[in-house]
Amino acid sequence: MPEPAEPQTEIVYRHRWTTRIWHWLNAFCLFFLLASGLQIFNAHPALYLGSQSNFSDSLISMTAMRTGDGSLRGVTEIGSMDFDTTGFLGASREGSGALVARGFPAWATIPSYRDLATGRVVHFFFAWVLVASGLAYVCVSLFNGHFRRDLIPRRGELRTVPRAIGDHLRFRFGREAHYNILQKLSYLVVILGLIPTMVATGLAMSPGMDAALPWLLDIFGGRQSARTLHFMTMSLLVLFFVVHIVMVLAAGPINEMRAIITGRYRVRHEANEEIS
Amino acid sequence: MTITLTRRGLIRAAAIGGGAALLSGCDRIVQNPMARAFFERAEDLTMAAQRSLLDREALAREYSESEIIQPQRPNGSISPRDPDYRTMAANGFADWRLSVTGLVERPQSLSLDELRTMPARTQITRHDCVEGWSCIAKWTGVPLAAVLDEAGVKAGGSYVIFRCADTLGREKYYESIDMIDARHPQTILAYGLNDETLPISNGAPLRVRVERQLGYKMAKYVMGIEVVGSFAPIRGGKGGYWEDRGYEWYAGI
Structure with missing residues (x-):
């Protein structure tokens, strides 16, 4: 009698409490850092390359222009190209419903209204939490083998990248206890690449840190380049967040959420895989 | 209910x-x-x-002449309307005096010419505004440490308050730094900008440069320096015009 090819499931302990706490701390910190960061950006919504702001040659700028009939128009300039971004970038509606000049809209900033001082206070507070919890996580993960066992690709595993991309594009996910190769790579990029870059480019914008550690200016090509890189890396983190959420929804949001809250994850052993 | x-x-x-x-x-x-x-x-x-990372004397980066690519961007007060200031400006600041008071042995009243005859320092530095932009310019002035030594700081003098001529909103601008920044070699009272006399838009006749902090610490239109033990009793108690409005007193970030 052939066995029916019914998948067998079982609950495994997937995420340690350190990983879970760190995940939610990060989610919380990055939310506040993003929204307060956009508040800070709005104080001068333009990006430059080099040490200083060449005011006649910005890389990206968001401005509000008064049109012939007196209404405001939000204009985003990227290089020499202009885009009408009224309602989103350059000019958008505030609580009163009136169009006002502002880089990012009220719904994207903390506070919603213009308040650079509060944006800075919030930003630097959560930056400290992010750095402290990040350092603790890296120390613990080196110590308990989380990096080695769960995140560093195994020998030969990189060869499975093309197949994993194909599976993800078709929204076909195995429910295995271990991270697949794309998860490993993207988590490593975030943990070892994007977050450290955010911290370092943030520090390179500090005049005090620039006096203490002048090489911060050199590795990023000047304070304004560091500010631009801070913004670009933020965009990559937002992109990671969007893909991360899509993947969670596609792979089974209830199982995924239970795993990252309680640590317990239902895995499915494909019957045919066990036979082979 | x-x-x-x-x-x-x-x-x-x-x-x-x-x-x-x-x-x-x-x-x-x-x-x-x-x-x-x-x-x-x-x-x-x-x-x-x-402060633990930062050597007391660690210098902010200084740039080359070729990196001065544009006029120093003015910000905050750029043309004070205060009548006393207007009168002094009309007279080329001939009647302007810098008062040095507070916890000092010898209170001073210094004219612009007296400041100009003191040993000067010129530095090409990057001005970082709290808004996010930066601008490189050449500043010439007298080190604040030299002025403080002329006056002789008394024991207990921990902070330097800068009293300014300009009114922003409804209040006179003021600022404060501690003795570590006040005695830093790049902390100067600048009267020259890009090889010319400091213009009104940038704080004539005298402004502070505190190169390891943000622009709002660098008070313009300075009229008086006061050495104090604590800035808590002054105005909003937070040590500066913007500090009283929620900004950090330590603006090294």
Whole structure:
């Protein structure tokens, strides 16, 4: 009698409490850092390359222009190209419903209204939490083998990248206890690449840190380049967040959420895989 | 009772839009005085961390002539309307005097010519505004340490207050730094900008340069220097015009 090819499931302990706490701390910190960061950006919504702001040659700028009939128009300039971004970038509606000049809209900033001082206070507070919890996580993960066992690709595993991309594009996910190769790579990029870059480019914008550690200016090509890189890396983190959420929804949001809250994850052993 | 119900109704109405609720929730968090005070504690951490990393004498980067590509961008007050200031400006600041008072052995009243005959320092540095932009310019002036030594700081003199001629909003601008920054070699009282006399838009006749901090620390239109033990009794008590409005006193970040 052939066995029916019914998948067998079982609950495994997937995420340690350190990983879970760190995940939610990060989610919380990055939310506040993003929204307060956009508040800070709005104080001068333009990006430059080099040490200083060449005011006649910005890389990206968001401005509000008064049109012939007196209404405001939000204009985003990227290089020499202009885009009408009224309602989103350059000019958008505030609580009163009136169009006002502002880089990012009220719904994207903390506070919603213009308040650079509060944006800075919030930003630097959560930056400290992010750095402290990040350092603790890296120390613990080196110590308990989380990096080695769960995140560093195994020998030969990189060869499975093309197949994993194909599976993800078709929204076909195995429910295995271990991270697949794309998860490993993207988590490593975030943990070892994007977050450290955010911290370092943030520090390179500090005049005090620039006096203490002048090489911060050199590795990023000047304070304004560091500010631009801070913004670009933020965009990559937002992109990671969007893909991360899509993947969670596609792979089974209830199982995924239970795993990252309680640590317990239902895995499915494909019957045919066990036979082979 | 009616008020409570109305408020509840309002909150419920706000909660209808999920985004709107999240937003107003965040606004309420950051407006809460206890939360705000808690968040502000990070400033002490930042200052302690930077001061422990930062050699007292560590210099801010100095740039080359070729990196001066544009006029120094003026910000804040750029043309004070205060009548006393107007009168002095009309006379080329001939009657202007810098007073040095407070916890000093020998209070001073220095003219612009007297300051110009003191040993000068010229530096090409990057001005970082709290808004996010930077601008490189050449500043010439007398080191603040030299002026403080002329006056002789008394024991207990921990902070230098800069009293300014300009009114921003409804109040005179003022600022403060501690003795570590006051005695830093790049902290100068500048009377020259890009090889010319400091123009009114940038703080004529005298402005401070505190190169390891943000622009708002670098008071313009300086009239007086006062050495004090604490800035708590002065004005809003936070040590500066912008500090009284929620900005950090330590602006090294």
